[in-house]
Amino acid sequence: MAQAKTDSLPKLLIVEDDEGLQAQLKWAYDAYEVVIAGDRESALAALRAEAPAVVTLDLGLPPDPDGVSEGFAVLDAIVELKPDTKIIVASGHGARESALEAIARGAYDFYQKPVDIERLGLIVDRAFRLHAIEEENRRLAARVGSESTVLGAIITAAPEMAKVGRMIERVADTGVSVMLLGASGTGKELLARGLHNVSDRRDGNFVAINCAAIPENLLESELFGHEKGAFTGAVKTTEGKIELADGGTLFLDEVGDIPAPLQVKLLRFLQERTIERVGGRRSIPVDTRIVCATHQNLEAMIGEGTFREDLFYRLAEIVVKIPALAERPGDAVLLARHFLNRFAREMNPGVTGFAPDALAAIDAWPWPGNVRELENRVKRAVIMADGKLVGAEDLDLQDGSEEAETALNLKTAREQSDRRMIRKALARSEGNISNTARLLGISRPTLYDLLKQYDLQT
Structure with a gap:
């Protein structure tokens, strides 16, 4: 395993068993600190030691150089160990199905062999740029609990x-x-x-x-x-x-x-x-x-x-x-808190949050006007509120009702209901696991099991 001398450059891990191609790729990317690995063991060791933002991965690795089993094993391991890594897989001629399966299993993109260095360079550059944007979004999201952003917007x-x-x-x-x-x-x-x-x-x-x-x-x-x-x-x-x-x-x-x-x-x-x-x-x-x-x-x-x-x-x-706000369970509360904080700073610093009946009303309302309607109602409520907490009456929301469950399969219906209620509870408690479990009436271990089962982020 070899690498560049400087630690100041973004790290790129190249997983490739062809030594000639290793050298070609390494010297083509002088804008990055390049780390080379030729098999699963050295690739995962490099992943743990160097934490590269981007990985290029040849699916044909020993001991299965003519197949894809070893490459997929490396891909799955990277996704499990460091899911934020941007993985770009190599596919040979006629191997588009393998490339598409790799995308489905968590790869970011793929490139065709024989390698076009310039084209691969564009894919690698875009992957680094998107990784940096996502890192910034995660950093900003950490300031506001469970809140995150799409495209920073x-x-x-x-x-x-x-x-x-x-x-x-x-x-x-x-x-x-x-x-x-x-x-x-x-x-x-x-x-x-x-x-x-x-x-x-x-x-x-x-x-x-x-x-x-x-x-x-x-x-x-x-x-x-x-x-x-x-x-x-x-x-x-x-x-x-x-x-x-x-x-x-x-x-x-x-x-x-x-x-x-x-x-x-x-x-x-x-x-x-x-x-x-x-x-x-x-x-x-x-x-x-x-x-x-x-x-x-x-x-x-x-x-x-x-x-x-x-x-x-x-x-x-x-x-x-683009899904409507009613199709994004939990987002109405996240957005309402964001708008309240913004408008309170600008127009009524005495307002500090929502009363419980307001949060329940926000959850239940179908939001036919979507985010624009929510923003306008919160703005008006902040201006008109007399106390520290905005109530349901300030928002002028009548009692809403949940959409009727459309799934006929009981297992599917229960899963959809569980997902919706967990996400709403997470939003209501600003990502606090103990408070979320208390709202749902379950233990923390049970909540952790459900979060893992439904692949929900906290």
Whole structure:
């Protein structure tokens, strides 16, 4: 096992039994402290001793160099010992199934053999960057108990939102168009901005436009810009939002409200990557990544003839569905506490927290307006509260009720109910295990067993 001389660089563990490839990979990555291992024993020893952030792993290791059993054994051991490690596995030609299985078992990404050093370098660089972001998020989350964030923007403790974050991280550097689908108030713009911030376009502009908020006769000029004299009041040439986002990201909110004639022009931009300003005749090349969002059913609109199918497929190369707040058990309490702390500092320092009836009401309310509704209600309650604690009456919430259990299988229904109640209790007790067990009416050992059984984070 060999390594670089300096301890100041990020650590990269390369698990590869081919000595020639070991040397090639080691000298290709002078930006990292490279640690080499050729088998399972030395790989796990290096993992324990060096704690590398990123590992590249050849699945074909001795004593099974022509198979994948030993490589998967190393992968499983790394995931168990250090689950935050970004593992990038190597797959030979025709071994895509093994690569996909590795992803399912906890690997971050894969690369094809024979090795393309430049392409692998990009994957490794992205893995280090995401590991650093996650480390920062964990550090910040430690300050606020069970609270964590997705892309540094969305406060959550729900696996459903963590899955959304991982999906966005995976596509951030690909340049594909991303469509965010979710109800109003679920945080689509925050996620779009988070995508931009972790992408290779983060040094460019992030430009947002709400297509539903701009009159139809002005939207074309807003998006594509206009030349001087193009219409009454056009006293100077003005760049549109697409041009302003050149080298960066344009977020089109409520894309379903774009009128049919403008859909054609937007499609032409996505195909040709050039625009013409209103009143202009010159084609202007623009390198802008499109991220869009809508709460509408675009597929139904396509059937009705109000949204172009070809535009939909250009905009929806990757579709990310954002769960409603009611589908994120425990998050309403986490977010409510966050908003209360923020608004109390700004508007009413005498308010210190929520009364028990307020927390129960927040848990039970279905939140049809999602996070935006929650934020507005907490803000109003903080302003109007007379005492130190915000009560249910201050929030103006009627008694809510849990959604009816949809699972018919009793075992599945019980598991879903257990998960929901444990996450709510964790949120209510701010991650304190003793208080959570007390709320649930169970012992601490029983709670630990349930947390392990359902793979819930504390």
